[in-house]
Every structure is written in structure tokens, then in C-alpha cells.
Amino acid sequence: MASIPAEHRARFARLIADAWSDPEVAARYEREPAAVLAEYGIVLDGDSEAPALPPAPGDIAVEDLGVAAGAAMATIGTVSCPGSCIGLS
Secondary structure (H helix, E strand, O other), X not given: XXXXXXXXXXXXXXXXXXXXXXXXXXXXXXHOHHHHHHHOOOOOOOOOOOOOOOOOHHHOOHHHHHHHHHHHHHHXXXXXXXHHHHOOO
């Protein structure tokens, strides 16, 4: 996946928000990403590929949430803390 240069990340974030709220912006980006990026002041190098737009928050499947929650709980469960970090001596 292509990456957006740091100086253009705020502009790309605006494009993402607009695409999430306006299906026509998302459709245009799929058809002609370079033109839409240029409208937001983002010009990629000639050999760079336009990055894919992330899925809108409403496009996340319930199954994905369960997997993410399970991963978070597994991570929390593996953290150890000596008794002194919670006030036990």
C-alpha cells in the first residue's frame, strides 16, 4: 500500500472523512484517485500508487469487533505487574 507523505496526512484525513460521509467522493476516488487527491492538494510521485481508503466505521463487521476485543483481552491478560506497582509490598 502506498503511503501519504507526512505533510499531506491532514489533507488525506479530510479526504477520508469526506469519502465516509459522501458516497460520491468515495466512488470518484475509486475511479480516478489521482484527480481526487489533487483536489485535496496531494500530488503523488509518478511511480507512487494511490493508497486505498480505509473502511468507514459503519463498515466494520460485528465479527471483527469480537476478534479485536478478544485480542485486546489476551494482551491485557498477559501483562504482569509486581505487587509493588499496585501498592502491595
